[in-house]
Amino acid sequence: MAYTNAPGTDWYWKRCKATGGKANFWGRSSARFGDIDFKAADLDGFGENWPVDYAEIAPWFSKAERYMGVASTVQNRPSNPDGEYLPPMPWRCIDYIIQKAGEKIGVPYLPDRCAQLTIAHNGHPACHYCGNCSRGCEVGAFFSPTWFTIPEAELTKNLTLLTNALVRGVIVDENGMAKGVAYVDRATKKEVEVYAKVVVLAASCVETAHIMLNSKSRHWPTGIANSSGQLGRNLCEHLYGNPGYGYLPRLLGQPATPDNIADSTVAWTPRWQNLKNPREEKFIRGYSLYIGGGCGEFPWYYGQIEGFGKNFKREIKRYYPTPIGALIQAPTLPSPTNYIDIDPEKKDIFGIPQLRFHFQWGQNELLMWEHSKQVMIDLFKAMGAEMWGADGEPNRPGTSLHETGVCRFGNDPKRYVTNKGAQTHDVPNLYICDASIFPSCTDKTTTMPIVAFTMRTCDHMLENFKKGVHKRA
Numbered sequence: 001m002a003y004t005n006a007p008g009t010d011w012y013w014k015r016c017k018a019t020g021g022k023a024n025f026w027g028r029s030s031a032r033f034g035d036i037d038f039k040a041a042d043l044d045g046f047g048e049n050w051p052v053d054y055a056e057i058a059p060w061f062s063k064a065e066r067y068m069g070v071a072s073t074v075q076n077r078p079s080n081p082d083g084e085y086l087p088p089m090p091w092r093c094i095d096y097i098i099q100k101a102g103e104k105i106g107v108p109y110l111p112d113r114c115a116q117l118t119i120a121h122n123g124h125p126a127c128h129y130c131g132n133c134s135r136g137c138e139v140g141a142f143f144s145p146t147w148f149t150i151p152e153a154e155l156t157k158n159l160t161l162l163t164n165a166l167v168r169g170v171i172v173d174e175n176g177m178a179k180g181v182a183y184v185d186r187a188t189k190k191e192v193e194v195y196a197k198v199v200v201l202a203a204s205c206v207e208t209a210h211i212m213l214n215s216k217s218r219h220w221p222t223g224i225a226n227s228s229g230q231l232g233r234n235l236c237e238h239l240y241g242n243p244g245y246g247y248l249p250r251l252l253g254q255p256a257t258p259d260n261i262a263d264s265t266v267a268w269t270p271r272w273q274n275l276k277n278p279r280e281e282k283f284i285r286g287y288s289l290y291i292g293g294g295c296g297e298f299p300w301y302y303g304q305i306e307g308f309g310k311n312f313k314r315e316i317k318r319y320y321p322t323p324i325g326a327l328i329q330a331p332t333l334p335s336p337t338n339y340i341d342i343d344p345e346k347k348d349i350f351g352i353p354q355l356r357f358h359f360q361w362g363q364n365e366l367l368m369w370e371h372s373k374q375v376m377i378d379l380f381k382a383m384g385a386e387m388w389g390a391d392g393e394p395n396r397p398g399t400s401l402h403e404t405g406v407c408r409f410g411n412d413p414k415r416y417v418t419n420k421g422a423q424t425h426d427v428p429n430l431y432i433c434d435a436s437i438f439p440s441c442t443d444k445t446t447t448m449p450i451v452a453f454t455m456r457t458c459d460h461m462l463e464n465f466k467k468g469v470h471k472r473a
């Protein structure tokens with residue numbers, strides 16, 4: 001294992017060391033954050049506001065949506081500002097059944113904001129609904145760096161793409177400014193240095209902080225740009241898990257339909273809790289759900305069916321269109337006990353000190369988890385569905401791949417790692433372009449906002465080039 005867990009921590013750190021990284025097979029849900037997220041501390045008194053508001057960032061969300069291609073509808077939801085969308089994906093029979101049941105119990109079920117091309121867009125082909133998204137798209141019909149940003153950058157002839165390059169740390173000049181990075185070539189195991197006027201870290205949240213914590217020098221004894229001591233702190237994550245699952249008896253024995261056409265992101269249940277008052281429920285803030293079902297669920301339900309041989313196969317087929325499950329997406333709150341640091345003893349095979357996780361679920365997200373189980377019980381009842389279970393445990397922390405917070409941005413250099421332009425306060429020519437700058441987690445996913453904030457940071461960086469401010473004050 002290339003990382004360690006402190007006693008009592010069970011973090012599962014999945015990475016993709018390939019060109020394009022995890023965005024080769026991300027879930028594509030692309031909702032905008034709103035002031036309900038940016039100003040959550042004002043609303044419920046917990047934690048910190050973001051240093052931006054919705055009006056400031058909305059044009060960047062539009063720019064990101066127009067670039068990536070996001071399919072959805074205008075929904076006028078208080079928790080989810082609407083954006084600029086391609087036509088939504090057609091719904092399946094099962095979506096209408098879930099929506100109708102949701103209406104009965106006051107739980108919304110709406111087209112997801114999905115970065116999957118329902119029509120050809122910006123030179124990329126429309127999705128042909130093969131349902132293979134989680135393994136990467138062979139035609140580039142959803143946004144990924146491999147199909148979008150990298151080929152465009154190659155066309156400029158200004159890109160040199162280095163693969164098998166494992167960054168060990170940021171190197172600094174005599175003033176403590178970023179001078180470049182040192183990386184290990186995995187093929188030769190040799191260390192190489194590359195130099196730059198500006199260094200941008202976009203290594204996927206915790207890996208970015210890992211690189212920075214490992215970038216120690218006489219200027220930065222606890223890691224580069226860490227005079228605030230906040231580097232690695234405030235680790236947040238989505239609690240994931242299936243809060244209830246079962247089947248729809250009315251679909252037993254019905255013909256198979258291609259329900260996995262879009263890999264189950266056709267619809268979602270945006271946050272509906274605590275919208276009018278900060279604490280209408282026992283917890284603060286709120287969660288979203290991805291409820292899904294039908295033939296695309298095969299084969300997880302095999303364990304629910306008894307028998308063997310021919311009869312077992314017949315039963316599997318009879319149940320094929322019926323299963324229903326869900327995934328909760330519940331944000332954790334920042335906590336001083338959830339953080340990452342460098343393991344004082346363990347190194348990887350290249351001699352790079354390993355990252356160590358310290359993380360526990362908090363009471364707020366566990367209350368959301370219990371709440372979601374009751375929602376699924378109520379929803380199943382409203383659907384006329386049979387429940388197999390609503391008694392599971394959350395997935396291991398880290399499973400969502402939506403970690404945030406370890407280089408949080410804010411205006412005060414004593415309390416935040418970067419300014420609101422994602423430029424580190426301490427090292428003006430070091431920028432961060434991933435979710436590590438987000439000071440808290442929301443009920444929405446992070447990829448589209450990362451693209452939006454990255455576009456904004458690039459703009460900020462170009463302005464700074466013009467002004468010549470990439471120097472230490």
Ligand code: SF4
Pocket residue numbers: 116117126127128129130131132133134136137138139140141142261262263
């Ligand atoms: S369903 Fe198939 S074609 Fe469509 S985005 Fe997913 S992998 Fe690509």
